Amino acid sequence: MAVCIAVIGKDNSPKYIRCVNDADELKFHYKVHTAIDIIEEKLNLGNKIANDVRELFLGMLYSTEDYKIYGYAANTKIKFVIILKSSNATLRDNEVRMIFRKLHAAYSNAVCNPFYTPGDQIRSNSFDSSVMSMMGII
């Protein structure tokens, strides 16, 4: 299961970050924000080449000794990042894609809440619980 799930806004500001251990949050903040460079690179490459992959799922961005980092960018310039443990071999690309789909659905539900101001951090219990279930915490 994922060790960290993050949502990054249009302007690359963190909207939401949740990890298995709250103590590791800062470490994952760095990892997630390192990934943004690669996301931007992939997105801009798409503008030059016409017949590029136009899928929202960006695949694995990079892997380190300990972690594999996956990215997904919506049409609305919202980025999702999922960090898996490198030792985790059970999750295939396709399953990660499904998690991103679910995450995107949960996110758009959170945005559709009329009390949410666009651009704010996400503080929604239902979004929280759906992320937790994606990570297998609850």
Place this chain on the structure above:
Amino acid sequence: MKHQFVDPKSSSGNKGEADECLFEYLHAEIVNYVLTTSVNTGEKEEDLSRLESMGFSVGYRIIERLTREWPRFKDELDTIKFICTDFWTSLYQKQIDNLRTNHHGTYMLQDNSFRLLASIGGNGSKQYLRESPRLLAFTCGLLRGSLANLGIPCTVDAEVAALPSCKFNVYVQRI
């Protein structure tokens, strides 16, 4: 905008979440409400900014849902085309009839029978021409909000020459 009626035939058998006529009635009531509560300065211009900002907020949220299963847009024109076809269809059950652009950030979207105007007069009737801008303010905001969320900051205005056709002008802000 005293009495609006909806043709029952037009609102049957499609995939919206709630029946469309509900939106039309609610929209009509919102327009009424905003006009009665806005401070009337005695000028000719009515204050439609609240309608517009409501539309912005709705458009911003709607686009998050509509583009969920959509491949990434190539460029600005691709995005505007999406607005003209799928976005418009999901809101007003028809596509934009005519799209024009000067390729420098100005787009003109023409709808020959705009849903919210169709019920107050047809065939170029001039009777409610003066009142019709208040029915368009919400949609202007809707366009602005959805484009803003897609990363295209713009201003939108609307003009009516003859009911029920209208034009929406989108001016993209270049930085």
